[in-house]
Amino acid sequence: MAAPENSKIRWRSVCIGKITVIVCTILTILTQKCSALPDFPSVTYEMMYSAGLDAYSNQKWSDCMKFMSRAIEDYHFYTETLAECRRLCTKANKFNTQKPVDMQLAIFGNYVYKSNCIRKCKMTKFKTRPDNYSAEVDEAFENLKPYDYYQLCAFKIQLYQHAAAAAYTFLLSNKDNEAMQKNIHYYRSLPQVKDEFFVNLEEKPYQTHYIRAVEAYNREDWLGVIESMEKSTREYFKEHRTCRLLCEGKVEQEQQLDFIENIADYFIKVLDCKKSCGQKLDKIYGQFIEDFIAGCYHYLQFAYFKVGEFNHASECAGTYLLFKPGDETMEANKDAYLRLKGIGPMSFTPREDAQKHYDLIAFEAQLLKYIDEHYMFDITEVIDDDDEFDDLFLGDSADELDILAKKKHDLEEFERAHGFQVFAGPKELKGKKRVVVDGFLTDEQCGWLKELANIGGIKGDGYQQYSTPHTKHEMYHGITVDKAAELVEGAKINMTAAELYLNVSELMRQYTEKYLNLASPLYFHFTHLVCRTSLDDGEERTDLSHPIHADNCIMTTDGKCLKKLPAFIWRDYTGLLYLNDNFEGGEFFFADRNKSMQSSVKPKCGRLVSFQASDYHGVKAVTSGQRCALAVWFTLDRMYQETAHDTAFQLLAKLRENPDLIGQKKETEKDDSVPVGKTKALEVYDDSNVQVIATDEDLGGPQRMAADGLATEEECQELCKLANGHGKRGSGYRGHVSPLSTHESFEGLDVPEAAELVQQMKVGVKAVKLYLDVAERAKEFTARYFGLTQPLYFDFTHLVCRTALEDHKSNQNRQRKDLSHPIHADNCHIQQDGSCRKKPPAYIQRDFRYLFSHKTRFWARCLLHLPRFKSKYTKHQTA
Numbered sequence: 001m002a003a004p005e006n007s008k009i010r011w012r013s014v015c016i017g018k019i020t021v022i023v024c025t026i027l028t029i030l031t032q033k034c035s036a037l038p039d040f041p042s043v044t045y046e047m048m049y050s051a052g053l054d055a056y057s058n059q060k061w062s063d064c065m066k067f068m069s070r071a072i073e074d075y076h077f078y079t080e081t082l083a084e085c086r087r088l089c090t091k092a093n094k095f096n097t098q099k100p101v102d103m104q105l106a107i108f109g110n111y112v113y114k115s116n117c118i119r120k121c122k123m124t125k126f127k128t129r130p131d132n133y134s135a136e137v138d139e140a141f142e143n144l145k146p147y148d149y150y151q152l153c154a155f156k157i158q159l160y161q162h163a164a165a166a167a168y169t170f171l172l173s174n175k176d177n178e179a180m181q182k183n184i185h186y187y188r189s190l191p192q193v194k195d196e197f198f199v200n201l202e203e204k205p206y207q208t209h210y211i212r213a214v215e216a217y218n219r220e221d222w223l224g225v226i227e228s229m230e231k232s233t234r235e236y237f238k239e240h241r242t243c244r245l246l247c248e249g250k251v252e253q254e255q256q257l258d259f260i261e262n263i264a265d266y267f268i269k270v271l272d273c274k275k276s277c278g279q280k281l282d283k284i285y286g287q288f289i290e291d292f293i294a295g296c297y298h299y300l301q302f303a304y305f306k307v308g309e310f311n312h313a314s315e316c317a318g319t320y321l322l323f324k325p326g327d328e329t330m331e332a333n334k335d336a337y338l339r340l341k342g343i344g345p346m347s348f349t350p351r352e353d354a355q356k357h358y359d360l361i362a363f364e365a366q367l368l369k370y371i372d373e374h375y376m377f378d379i380t381e382v383i384d385d386d387d388e389f390d391d392l393f394l395g396d397s398a399d400e401l402d403i404l405a406k407k408k409h410d411l412e413e414f415e416r417a418h419g420f421q422v423f424a425g426p427k428e429l430k431g432k433k434r435v436v437v438d439g440f441l442t443d444e445q446c447g448w449l450k451e452l453a454n455i456g457g458i459k460g461d462g463y464q465q466y467s468t469p470h471t472k473h474e475m476y477h478g479i480t481v482d483k484a485a486e487l488v489e490g491a492k493i494n495m496t497a498a499e500l501y502l503n504v505s506e507l508m509r510q511y512t513e514k515y516l517n518l519a520s521p522l523y524f525h526f527t528h529l530v531c532r533t534s535l536d537d538g539e540e541r542t543d544l545s546h547p548i549h550a551d552n553c554i555m556t557t558d559g560k561c562l563k564k565l566p567a568f569i570w571r572d573y574t575g576l577l578y579l580n581d582n583f584e585g586g587e588f589f590f591a592d593r594n595k596s597m598q599s600s601v602k603p604k605c606g607r608l609v610s611f612q613a614s615d616y617h618g619v620k621a622v623t624s625g626q627r628c629a630l631a632v633w634f635t636l637d638r639m640y641q642e643t644a645h646d647t648a649f650q651l652l653a654k655l656r657e658n659p660d661l662i663g664q665k666k667e668t669e670k671d672d673s674v675p676v677g678k679t680k681a682l683e684v685y686d687d688s689n690v691q692v693i694a695t696d697e698d699l700g701g702p703q704r705m706a707a708d709g710l711a712t713e714e715e716c717q718e719l720c721k722l723a724n725g726h727g728k729r730g731s732g733y734r735g736h737v738s739p740l741s742t743h744e745s746f747e748g749l750d751v752p753e754a755a756e757l758v759q760q761m762k763v764g765v766k767a768v769k770l771y772l773d774v775a776e777r778a779k780e781f782t783a784r785y786f787g788l789t790q791p792l793y794f795d796f797t798h799l800v801c802r803t804a805l806e807d808h809k810s811n812q813n814r815q816r817k818d819l820s821h822p823i824h825a826d827n828c829h830i831q832q833d834g835s836c837r838k839k840p841p842a843y844i845q846r847d848f849r850y851l852f853s854h855k856t857r858f859w860a861r862c863l864l865h866l867p868r869f870k871s872k873y874t875k876h877q878t879a
Contacts, residue, residue: 045074046137064153068146075141083245085121092117144170164197172286206235225303247273294323318348430598434611441606446579450628452497453529456487470546478530485648491663508575512610522634523641531628546619548591559593566783570640571613575632578603583625591616723799748800
């Protein structure tokens with residue numbers, strides 16, 4: 001039975017103090033008595049979802065079901081009430097905009113009036129209920145994540161009807177979820193599970209009526225079609241309005257802008273959300289139905305025709321043609337209706353509700369088209385088209401126009417001096433701040449760099465030495481600019497190639513800065529000369545050489561670009577310089593938020609592609625041969641400037657002045673270089689005296705390391721004092737004092753328990769805050785060191801001590817042959833053949849573990865355990 005994929009939800013941070021006590025008390029009530037929920041109006045779906053996750057983690061399956069069910073119920077109550085408040089206040093106007101003294105003043109005056117109306121409504125409906133929810137929690141509910149947990153908890157206590165319904169509901173909105181597909185297949189194989197158990201618990205009224213209408217159509221019950229399909233269209237428009245109203249919520253602003261700019265940027269994001277309502281709603285049984293609402297009127301016109309109500313049939317035909325103008329079948333129907341008595345051109349006037357819906361959608365589409373083609377999302381962006389350039393700045397001062405004209409002239413001179421030719425701009429590439437330029441390298445220079453990559457490249461460089469980091473069908477190897485300089489010193493490559501590497505990357509930086517007309521300089525964040533080699537020449541492939549992604553954010557399931565760690569959020573622009581074209585496949589492409597390709601670029605020697613780091617892009621499969629490129633990521637923040645360029649420049653300068661030094665580096669000398677991900681991790685912690693003392697090579701396996709310095713000696717002593725003074729015996733092991741060895745006792749303290757000690761005034765806030773801080777340091781260091789592309793979240797954090805029960809001087813204890821902790825894995829069951837089986841009740845969602853050790857002595861061993869999930873876990877943030 002597959003467990004749910006782990007929710008990427010993090011409980012929002014709550015300050016230590018009185019607020020913590022309140023939240024912890026509420027969660028205690030929730031855990032002890034579910035029936036008490038209605039008596040607590042301030043208990044929200046977010047809190048209940050969190051309590052459900054705790055119950056799931058603690059294997060309290062019945063509580064898990066109760067909390068998830070109540071969380072879903074409360075989420076529906078909240079969103080429906082919120083939409084109703086916004087609907088009621090839509091027409092709340094105080095000021096006349098027909099003949100105002102100031103149009104803008106009247107418009108925004110009405111917004112103030114509407115805002116007050118909404119606030120009063122929410123106060124009346126929600127009373128003392130909090131109205132601040134994290135975007136990640138809301139995303140979990142939009143993706144029906146609570147049903148994922150609900151179905152597994154129901155399965156655990158053999159409530160198969162509940163489990164089947166929840167699993168089916170989740171799968172309808174997450175069709176590609178392989179784990180849930182397997183769960184459904186398993187449920188169907190159980191003899192006690194009936195077909196009628198598989199129901200959509202999130203089915204909307206318009207979907208229910210639509211299904212009934214189609215069933216009536218199939219049995220030629222035309223009156224049944226009319227009754228159900230009329231209800232379906234009415235409910236659809238209602239649901240569509242609700243969806244649009246819910247888009248008018250909180251939107252994260254990435255930068256500080258002027259008043260009008262802020263309003264416009266917010267409005268565009270809301271508009272983009274409203275546009276997606278059709279895609280969300282036009283589904284039956286989880287399948288998208290193209291032209292859904294138009295299809296409803298097709299059914300209606302045919303059913304009305306069958307019962308002889310030709311006026312209604314004509315009206316529905318006209319409404320269909322509103323959405324699908326020129327449709328041959330319906331035009332033929334229209335001609336047939338026109339030959340009937342009493343039917344004329346006016347009979348095909350679209351219905352009023354459909355006309356309003358169409359006009360709104362059409363106008364928004366027109367506005368979004370303009371925004372996509374013309375709106376400047378960044379005030380630094382350059383304008384290619386001369387007419388657009390002149391129109392946009394019409395009315396600016398002569399001095400400003402002179403400055404802009406000079407910058408444009410300087411760019412043209414720079415291109416002319418270096419022989420660059422713009423191959424494609426924003427219009428061809430379907431996005432702002434995108435450009436393709438030819439002429440950066442000659443064929444001979446491309447050959448030098450390609451040879452450099454093949455001679456000095458490290459397999460999987462930048463990806464923890466995984467030779468196939470993106471696809472098993474290709475081998476990946478790369479070399480950084482400082483490593484290239486070291487190879488010159490070792491006489492493994494000639495200096496010309498290394499200097500070319502250094503100089504052409506600088507040329508890429510200069511051109512990108514000039515083309516984008518940036519007010520601030522660009523700095524190198526990471527420079528990488530890489531090659532991808534096909535391992536399956538000529539075979540059919542459907543995967544990508546590099547999946548669709550952005551370079552400075554995490555792509556969410558709904559296509560948003562989430563700027564948060566561990567993404568390289570400081571990256572601003574990317575430059576890719578291609579070295580060859582003698583391979584099959586491998587085209588670079590830009591994609592939209594729906595992962596649909598917008599435009600593609602075929603690599604060739606000397607061709608540069610520059611774009612914003614937040615642009616979604618990918619690489620098609622390299623089906624034959626080897627594809628090489630020089631990739632550079634730029635930042636506007638000098639703090640994140642890489643040191644590799646300075647290091648390479650200084651070393652090459654030294655070798656030019658003292659050529660006798662070349663080749664003197666001993667072959668037996670240990671190579672102290674580390675993968676780029678690790679270098680960056682250490683740079684982040686330079687001020688903390690963190691040192692990696694063992695790598696995966698030293699520890700005998702990938703993604704392993706040991707580091708010193710994440711806490712000071714004083715901090716370690718403080719944590720040991722906290723553990724020894726307040727740790728519970730057998731904590732985490734159902735109170736078993738010696739859970740792992742009869743020769744030792746085990747005491748532990750988790751985060752909520754530590755927070756309770758503060759509440760009870762048994763320890764100070766400082767000690768518990770240190771506990772949390774050190775755990776956070778370990779998490780961040782782990783993510784940075786391994787260069788993870790997805791965020792880590794806490795699953796369980798434990799401050800523990802193991803103490804020898806025998807006299808530490810006794811020979812009996814010294815001659816022990818058992819282990820303090822037997823060999824195991826943290827997320828699977830070790831089988832007799834040595835394989836690791838990921839199956840509940842193992843914590844299959846755990847990904848990484850960090851053991852933070854103070855000192856190891858014969859009598860006691862104190863550690864801070866940090867097993868990792870990819871999911872949200874509430875205890876840290878609650879504390």
